[in-house]
Structure formats: structure tokens, C-alpha cells
Amino acid sequence: MVGDQVTQYRLLGMRLFASSHSIKEQNMKRNMGTIDRGIRVFVAIILLGISFGSAFASSGVLHWVLIAVALVFLLTAAVGNCPLYSLIGIRTCRAS
Structure with a gap:
């Protein structure tokens, strides 16, 4: 038994x-389309520019938060998969 x-x-x-x-x-x-990935890269570049180039965000917590968000955007754009999209059930790419 x-x-x-x-x-x-x-x-x-x-x-x-x-x-x-x-x-x-x-x-x-992959759950992200080409346009979505391009927008994420563009927004990440803007966020990095703000975090390093502006006086109000060049130091402190905001600086590191902007860098972290930019890195997440760049990573998800490079991989083509957004974990949040997977949880919600969103796909911005064509069905394969």
C-alpha cells in the first residue's frame, strides 16, 4: 500500500x-510587436536622458527609479516579451 x-x-x-x-x-x-518594442526603446532613451541630463533627476531616488524603468523597458524590448502583458493577456504582435 x-x-x-x-x-x-x-x-x-x-x-x-x-x-x-x-x-x-x-x-x-513573444507578445510584443515591432511598434511596441520601438516605442519602449524610444521611451527608455528619453528616461535615461532625463535621469542623467536634468537637474531635478540627476541624483536621488528619482534618478535610480528612472534608470530602473528604462532598463526594464530596454530588456523587454530586446526579448520581445512583457511579463505584465502575459498576466493580462495582451499581445501586440501578430499571431504566429
Whole structure:
């Protein structure tokens, strides 16, 4: 009886692993279109310019917040996947 329960738990664990693996693959699909990615790069450049070029944002917390947001925008534009879009269910790219 104990051996059967162990086997059932192992099978359940394999199913959970397999389902989480397929969820990861599904979430990493591209969900951003070319225009969206270009806008993100443009906004990131503007944010970096503001954080380094303006007097009110050249130091302090605002400086680092602008840099962090710009880096997130650049990273998501480079990868072509926005985790927030995946959560909400938005796709700005053509269906493949």
C-alpha cells in the first residue's frame, strides 16, 4: 500500500513539473510587436536622458527609479516579451 502511494506521489510530481514547464514555455513566447518594442526603446532613451541630463533627476531616488524603468523597458524590448502583458493577456504582435 505504501509503495502505491509513493508511486502516485511521484506521478503527481511529474505531472506538476510537466505542467509548470509548459507554462514557462508558454509565457516566454513573444507578445510584443515591432511598434511596441520601438516605442519602449524610444521611451527608455528619453528616461535615461532625463535621469542623467536634468537637474531635478540627476541624483536621488528619482534618478535610480528612472534608470530602473528604462532598463526594464530596454530588456523587454530586446526579448520581445512583457511579463505584465502575459498576466493580462495582451499581445501586440501578430499571431504566429
